[in-house]
Amino acid sequence: MARPVQYNVKNEGGKIVITDDMPPGYGGEGFFATTLDQVVGWGRKNSLWPMPFATSCCGIEFMATSASHYDIGRFGSERFAHTPRQCDLLLVMGTIAKKMGPILKQVYLQMSEPRWVIAVGACASSGGIFDTYSVLQGIDQIIPVDVYVPGCPPRPEAILDGLLKCQDLVGQESLRRRNSDKYKALLNSYGIE
Amino acid sequence: MSLTNEYIRQRITEKFGDAITNVEEPAGFLTFEVPKEMNLKVMQFLHDDNELKFRFLTDLCGVHYPNQEGRELAVVYHMHNLVDNVRLRMKVFTGINDPDVFTATSLFESANWQERETYDFYGINFVGHPNLKRILNVDEMDYFPMRKEYPLEDQSRIDKDDEMFGRGGSIS
Amino acid sequence: MSELIHQQPHHVKLPEGSIEKQTTTLNLGPTHPATHGVFQNILEVDGERIISSEQTVGYIHRAFEKIAERRPLYQITPLTDRLNYCSSPINNMGWHLTCEKLLGVNTPKRVDYLRVIIMELSRIADHLICNSIVGVDSGAFSGFLYVMQYRELIYEIFEEVCGSRLTTNIGRIGGFERNFTNAAFEKIEKFLKEYPVTLKEFENLFNRNRIFMERTMGTGGISAERALNYGFTGPNLRATGVDYDVRVAAPYSSYEDFKFDIPVGSTGDNYDRFMVRNQEMWQSLGIIEQAFRKVQEFRGTDADVYHADVPEYYLPEKQDVYTKMEALIWHFKIIMGEIDMPKGEVYHSVEGGNGELGFYLISDGGRAPFRLHFRRPCFIYYQAYSELTKGALLSDAVITMSSLNLIAGEMDA
Numbered sequence: 001m002a003r004p005v006q007y008n009v010k011n012e013g014g015k016i017v018i019t020d021d022m023p024p025g026y027g028g029e030g031f032f033a034t035t036l037d038q039v040v041g042w043g044r045k046n047s048l049w050p051m052p053f054a055t056s057c058c059g060i061e062f063m064a065t066s067a068s069h070y071d072i073g074r075f076g077s078e079r080f081a082h083t084p085r086q087c088d089l090l091l092v093m094g095t096i097a098k099k100m101g102p103i104l105k106q107v108y109l110q111m112s113e114p115r116w117v118i119a120v121g122a123c124a125s126s127g128g129i130f131d132t133y134s135v136l137q138g139i140d141q142i143i144p145v146d147v148y149v150p151g152c153p154p155r156p157e158a159i160l161d162g163l164l165k166c167q168d169l170v171g172q173e174s175l176r177r178r179n180s181d182k183y184k185a186l187l188n189s190y191g192i193e
Numbered sequence: 194m195s196l197t198n199e200y201i202r203q204r205i206t207e208k209f210g211d212a213i214t215n216v217e218e219p220a221g222f223l224t225f226e227v228p229k230e231m232n233l234k235v236m237q238f239l240h241d242d243n244e245l246k247f248r249f250l251t252d253l254c255g256v257h258y259p260n261q262e263g264r265e266l267a268v269v270y271h272m273h274n275l276v277d278n279v280r281l282r283m284k285v286f287t288g289i290n291d292p293d294v295f296t297a298t299s300l301f302e303s304a305n306w307q308e309r310e311t312y313d314f315y316g317i318n319f320v321g322h323p324n325l326k327r328i329l330n331v332d333e334m335d336y337f338p339m340r341k342e343y344p345l346e347d348q349s350r351i352d353k354d355d356e357m358f359g360r361g362g363s364i365s
Numbered sequence: 366m367s368e369l370i371h372q373q374p375h376h377v378k379l380p381e382g383s384i385e386k387q388t389t390t391l392n393l394g395p396t397h398p399a400t401h402g403v404f405q406n407i408l409e410v411d412g413e414r415i416i417s418s419e420q421t422v423g424y425i426h427r428a429f430e431k432i433a434e435r436r437p438l439y440q441i442t443p444l445t446d447r448l449n450y451c452s453s454p455i456n457n458m459g460w461h462l463t464c465e466k467l468l469g470v471n472t473p474k475r476v477d478y479l480r481v482i483i484m485e486l487s488r489i490a491d492h493l494i495c496n497s498i499v500g501v502d503s504g505a506f507s508g509f510l511y512v513m514q515y516r517e518l519i520y521e522i523f524e525e526v527c528g529s530r531l532t533t534n535i536g537r538i539g540g541f542e543r544n545f546t547n548a549a550f551e552k553i554e555k556f557l558k559e560y561p562v563t564l565k566e567f568e569n570l571f572n573r574n575r576i577f578m579e580r581t582m583g584t585g586g587i588s589a590e591r592a593l594n595y596g597f598t599g600p601n602l603r604a605t606g607v608d609y610d611v612r613v614a615a616p617y618s619s620y621e622d623f624k625f626d627i628p629v630g631s632t633g634d635n636y637d638r639f640m641v642r643n644q645e646m647w648q649s650l651g652i653i654e655q656a657f658r659k660v661q662e663f664r665g666t667d668a669d670v671y672h673a674d675v676p677e678y679y680l681p682e683k684q685d686v687y688t689k690m691e692a693l694i695w696h697f698k699i700i701m702g703e704i705d706m707p708k709g710e711v712y713h714s715v716e717g718g719n720g721e722l723g724f725y726l727i728s729d730g731g732r733a734p735f736r737l738h739f740r741r742p743c744f745i746y747y748q749a750y751s752e753l754t755k756g757a758l759l760s761d762a763v764i765t766m767s768s769l770n771l772i773a774g775e776m777d778a
Binding site: 220222224248249250251252254257269271275282301302303305306307310314327328329330331338339 | 422423426428430431432434435466591593594595596607609614615709710711712714721723725727735736738740744745746747748749777778
């Protein structure tokens with residue numbers, strides 16, 4: 001079935017509509033003035049490099065999200081690096097058992113600041129239906145989490161929504177946040193120096 | 194001639210006599226029990242015999258019966274004759290204080306991890322196993338979680354409210 | 366929080382004298398992208414040759430068997446979903462069939478055929494992922510992107526039937542929770558029309574592709590004898606030339622009414638495994654087509670049959686629950702798990718995506734199983750991985766891993 005192709009830049013009667021928001025600022029002929037915070041945030045949020053940490057069922061839904069049908073690349077996040085050193089977004093998908101816990105923490109520590117974490121699915125968020133001796137009851141017990149995506153497993157649309165929510169966070173984050181005492185206290189509460 | 198449960202039963206009782214006990218056929222599945230010292234001998238016989246040919250170990254698992262004194266732990270073997278398409282189930286019981294059972298790894302490679310899993314869950318010590326250590330749980334674990342006396346939930350957990358999440362409940 | 370989590374993350378310890386020795390110890394996993402799941406292999410390599418390997422599993426051990434001892438039968442279905450999550454419906458059906466065996470329930474033919482449709486669809490979804498991932502690991506990413514589009518067609522059918530995509534929790538003890546809608550049948554018809562074209566194109570990309578053949582032929586092979594000794598089942602066993610298929614050996618859900626072949630390989634290498642899975646998809650398509658036609662033959666009131674009559678386990682109609690006392694009582698009893706099941710001991714197995722998926726259920730007459738053991742094919746045949754990769758190149762070992770179709774959820778239970 002043929003479907004009309006849509007672009008995010010539409011030409012409606014000679015007027016160009018750009019759907020991606022520019023940071024607010026003062027513009028004119030040949031110049032655009034805004035704050036550094038906003039322009040850096042704008043740049044960061046549209047070029048997140050996710051590190052997929054897929055352990056179980058949610059990983060399969062993530063495969064669907066990144067494949068042709070749902071295509072996470074539409075949101076500037078298709079560049080999976082699989083190495084924590086290069087990534088700034090950790091996507092934890094699936095159950096994290098206690099045996100896996102230290103490894104997840106190590107992966108988080110290997111990422112450089114600024115870094116964000118999305119807990120995809122019920123297991124990563126809270127342990128889900130597995131309230132057992134071997135399962136960690138949510139990854140927020142070992143690393144700080146920015147966005148939680150509910151569902152068991154979440155639909156690809158939900159994962160995309162979680163990514164967009166995270167982009168909002170990233171775009172609005174102040175440049176000083178990572179140096180603040182509050183942030184240091186947060187990391188200290190997880191035993192991270 | 195197709196291999197029937199009666200015939201298998203006749204052959205093993207001929208060979209091992211009274212050692213074969215509790216012969217049953219729940220849902221047509223030949224089940225019997227052997228003393229734990231003889232598990233390998235019986236398996237070897239079932240494996241090598243030219244008529245029986247039970248040369249595929251489908252499954253191996255443990256069971257804990259806390260109320261049977263002296264024979265609390267069981268190891269259940271499911272064996273399959275792929276040529277005649279017949280299955281049988283063999284059980285071995287052992288006390289919880291001396292949970293030693295001979296390993297089947299010399300006959301079947303597939304028993305290796307399944308025995309490790311059974312050890313991990315029930316603490317059954319497979320004598321002669323090449324690498325008997327925990328497989329699914331962390332090495333630091335100091336109990337055998339599938340034994341009936343241990344709870345399902347993590348006892349050190351503090352974040353979920355017992356009243357709301359109903360921890361420790363059991364429907365039976 | 367347990368003490369364990371607070372410890373500093375431990376690094377892999379090098380054994381004594383590992384600096385002086387000629388070979389290298391390489392830690393592959395558990396987060397390595399090439400492992401597609403949480404498997405750890407500690408390899409001893411000489412250059413690119415693997416000398417020995419040791420596997421660690423259990424990184425997502427979730428204690429299914431322990432949970433199952435605390436749940437009524439219907440609450441165990443969601444657990445089976447999460448075993449082999451690439452083909453959840455087969456696991457669900459396997460579990461329902463096990464319960465029906467224990468309870469002595471006979472399902473109507475129409476239910477059997479509908480189940481066959483669902484199971485074969487999920488077998489296709491399972492093999493599709495496995496084969497396309499073999500492609501990804503041998504350097505052909507486009508095959509994956511191409512067929513994932515068509516896996517969505519299968520998921521749309523599941524959505525239409527049960528409302529969920531991946532972890533379906535499909536059906537009940539005795540049948541389905543609701544009848545298939547016309548839209549579902551239309552979607553199955555659409556799938557039957559569109560999918561063969563895609564599969565043919567997928568085949569054209571791989572089957573005679575020189576690079577793919579050179580990468581997969583002769584790597585990761587195993588003899589039939591060793592495979593049986595290792596407890597292989599399913600496509601991996603059939604690739605070695607043994608025609609053992611639970612659907613034929615112990616037909617369940619009326620598989621004896623269908624005509625299909627069991628494809629077998631000869632060498633048991635990665636290429637054979639790929640080809641066996643590929644052929645199985647064609648056979649599954651044939652089975653779905655037959656089942657679809659058989660279902661269409663039911664007319665009138667026969668076409669409304671979608672479950673057996675098991676009031677103790679099958680939830681009554683919602684409108685009856687609101688208006689009739691008896692239905693309300695049954696509903697309450699089922700949901701609260703207040704039904705004692707008969708004493709007994711059953712083993713039932715189905716042909717899962719990876720092989721013989723068995724359920725060994727012991728009931729002592731209580732409301733939850735006394736013991737439930739899952740025979741998980743992945744867990745059993747992953748033991749052979751050291752033997753499969755001994756002397757192989759590192760890059761071939763990765764393909765071997767993906768062509769075995771290892772699913773972490775199934776392996777670690």
